[in-house]
Amino acid sequence: MVITQIFKTDAKRIVSDSFMVFMYIAPWVTALIVKAAWVYSGQHYPDISLQQYAWITTLAIALLTPMNMGIVLGFQLLEEKEQGVFRAIAVTPLNNDRYLYYRFAITAIIAIVMTYFVHELLGLVSMNAFNLFLLVCVAAWQIPLQALMIAGIARNTLEGFAMMKSTGFMLLVPMLVLYFFAASKLSWIAGVFPFFWVIKAYQYGLAEQTTSFMICLATGLVYSWVICWALLKRYRSNALK
Structure with a gap:
C-alpha cells in the first residue's frame, strides 16, 4: 500500500538524520532536565519560588513538540519539492492533496x-x-503551518x-508578550x-x-486554517513547476 510505504520511508529518513532525531527528542530531554532542576531547586532552595514561571515554562517546552515536528516535516516537503517527488505523486492514484x-x-x-x-x-x-486535549489538538494545527512556511x-x-x-x-514573541503584558x-x-491563540487559551484554561478558553481555541483553529490554506496553494504552485 502506498501510504504504508510512505510511512516506512519517512521513518527511515528521520532515524538516519541526526538533525531530525534531535528535533523529535528535544522536547522530552528538555522536559526531563527542567523537571529535575525544578525538583532540585524546591528541595535545596525552598525560599526561591518558581511557581510564577510554571505555566510559561510548561507551555514553552510542551509547544516545542508541534513546532519541532512541523519543522521536520517542512524540511521533508522541501526536499521532496527539490527532488520532484511532488510532481511524480500528481500522476498516481494517491494524488497531491x-x-x-x-x-x-x-x-x-x-x-x-x-x-x-x-x-x-x-x-x-x-x-x-x-x-488540555483540546488545546494540544489546536496546537497540532501549527504543524502544517510551520511545515508550509x-x-x-x-x-x-x-x-x-x-x-x-x-x-x-512565532512562538517566542506571543509568549513573551502574554507573560509581560x-x-x-x-x-x-x-x-x-x-x-x-493557543497560549491565550492556555491561560484561560x-x-x-471555559467560555474564553473555547473562543480562543476556535479563533486559533480558524486563523491557522486560513494561513495554512494560503501557504498550501503556494506550495502546490511551486512544487508543480
Missing part, C-alpha cells in the same frame, strides 16, 4: 500524543484533561534554515501570531474560564 493531508494527519496525531505527555511529564501546572516559501535547504529561525519567533489590551496585537 491526499498525500499532503496524510503527511499532516499522521504527524499531527503523533504530536498530539507527545505534546500531551510532555506536558504531564513536567507536572508543574494542572489543567482539566479534556481541555518552510516548504512553501523557501526555494532550497539554505533558505529553509533561514525560515526555520523565523518560525521560532497580559494585563494590557495592547497584548492582543500579538494575535497576528497563530501561537498567540488554567484560570478555568
Whole structure:
C-alpha cells in the first residue's frame, strides 16, 4: 500500500538524520532536565519560588513538540519539492492533496500524543484533561503551518534554515508578550501570531474560564486554517513547476 510505504520511508529518513532525531527528542530531554532542576531547586532552595514561571515554562517546552515536528516535516516537503517527488505523486492514484493531508494527519496525531505527555511529564501546572486535549489538538494545527512556511516559501535547504529561525519567533514573541503584558489590551496585537491563540487559551484554561478558553481555541483553529490554506496553494504552485 502506498501510504504504508510512505510511512516506512519517512521513518527511515528521520532515524538516519541526526538533525531530525534531535528535533523529535528535544522536547522530552528538555522536559526531563527542567523537571529535575525544578525538583532540585524546591528541595535545596525552598525560599526561591518558581511557581510564577510554571505555566510559561510548561507551555514553552510542551509547544516545542508541534513546532519541532512541523519543522521536520517542512524540511521533508522541501526536499521532496527539490527532488520532484511532488510532481511524480500528481500522476498516481494517491494524488497531491491526499498525500499532503496524510503527511499532516499522521504527524499531527503523533504530536498530539507527545505534546500531551510532555506536558504531564513536567507536572508543574494542572489543567482539566479534556481541555488540555483540546488545546494540544489546536496546537497540532501549527504543524502544517510551520511545515508550509518552510516548504512553501523557501526555494532550497539554505533558505529553509533561514525560515526555520523565523518560525521560532512565532512562538517566542506571543509568549513573551502574554507573560509581560497580559494585563494590557495592547497584548492582543500579538494575535497576528497563530501561537498567540493557543497560549491565550492556555491561560484561560488554567484560570478555568471555559467560555474564553473555547473562543480562543476556535479563533486559533480558524486563523491557522486560513494561513495554512494560503501557504498550501503556494506550495502546490511551486512544487508543480
